[in-house]
Amino acid sequence: MFNIKIAFIGTHSCGKTTLVYELCTELKKRNFHVGQLEEIARSCPLPINEQTTKDAQTWILVTTISKEIELLKRYDHLVCDRSVLDNYAYFYHKFGHDKTLFDLVKSWVQTYDFLFKVPINKEYLRPDDTRTTDFTFQNDIDKKVDTLLEETCTKFHYFKNIKDCVNLITKK
Numbered sequence: 056m057f058n059i060k061i062a063f064i065g066t067h068s069c070g071k072t073t074l075v076y077e078l079c080t081e082l083k084k085r086n087f088h089v090g091q092l093e094e095i096a097r098s099c100p101l102p103i104n105e106q107t108t109k110d111a112q113t114w115i116l117v118t119t120i121s122k123e124i125e126l127l128k129r130y131d132h133l134v135c136d137r138s139v140l141d142n143y144a145y146f147y148h149k150f151g152h153d154k155t156l157f158d159l160v161k162s163w164v165q166t167y168d169f170l171f172k173v174p175i176n177k178e179y180l181r182p183d184d185t186r187t188t189d190f191t192f193q194n195d196i197d198k199k200v201d202t203l204l205e206e207t208c209t210k211f212h213y214f215k216n217i218k219d220c221v222n223l224i225t226k227k
Contacts, residue, residue, distance in 0.1 A: 058127045060166060061224060062138035064211065065173040066197040067096075067104075067186045074173060074217065075136045081221045082132060090130030094137050095119045096145075097185050103145070104187040109153075112146035116156060120163060132224075140164045140209060144199040161207045170211035171220055172200070 061078070063071040075091055082089045095118045096103050101111035119135075119142055126133050143160045146153065164170075175197055180188055187193075204211055212223065 058130075059132045059168045059224065060123065060127065060135065061133065061169040061171070061220075062135035062167050063171050063173050063214065064138050064141040065200060066141070066144075066175060066193050068180045068183075068188070068193060069173045069175050069197075070179045071173050072136050073179075074171075074214070074220075075134050077217045078220055079134050081217055082134070082224070085221075085225065088131040090126045090133050092119075092122050092126055092133060092135040095122065095142070096137075103185075105149075105189070105192055107145055107149055109146070109150060112142070112149075113156065115142050116146070116160070120159075123166075135167075138164060138167055138170060140170075140203050140207065141196075141200045144196050144203055147203065148196055148199045160203075164207055164209050169220070169224060170209065171214040172204070172211050173214045 063074050065071060072094065079089050079091050095115050099111055099115055101114060102108055103111055116139055119137065119139055123133065123135065139160050143156060146156065175193060180190060180193055182188055
């Protein structure tokens with residue numbers, strides 16, 4: 056068996072975490088050996104959201120890569136709450152492109168077997184002690200994700216429902 060890496064991508068507070076749990080549950084019901092990677096930004100010791108710093112976003116990016124490598128050694132399938140691409144969107148939004156990080160993201164994003172772009176869902180934008188509830192910021196990040204998908208020529212699927220995700224993954 057070979058490893059399959061899946062990520063739900065998009066802006067913060069659009070329901071990705073809920074979808075990660077749902078997809079893991081469905082794959083486990085089909086006897087897949089599945090691990091999950093929670094959103095790294097939640098454990099970042101540095102400022103995030105509108106107050107983020109270059110160090111914070113770099114930490115999130117490299118920690119994500121490190122955790123993906125670690126978990127893919129333990130599980131056949133890995134479901135990620137974000138990819139490097141949508142993590143980088145926060146850096147890009149505040150600081151513009153960084154050639155070194157952007158080249159890393161362009162290369163690393165190709166290691167995902169499936170990316171599912173989750174649309175904004177306003178009912179998920181609520182206070183949670185981590186993410187901002189500023190809709191303008193959320194929308195700006197979502198647009199940056201779309202821009203980065205285009206700039207990197209990354210193949211992805213628009214999220215429709217868990218059943219479609221499971222069908223795509225189990226056909227591979």
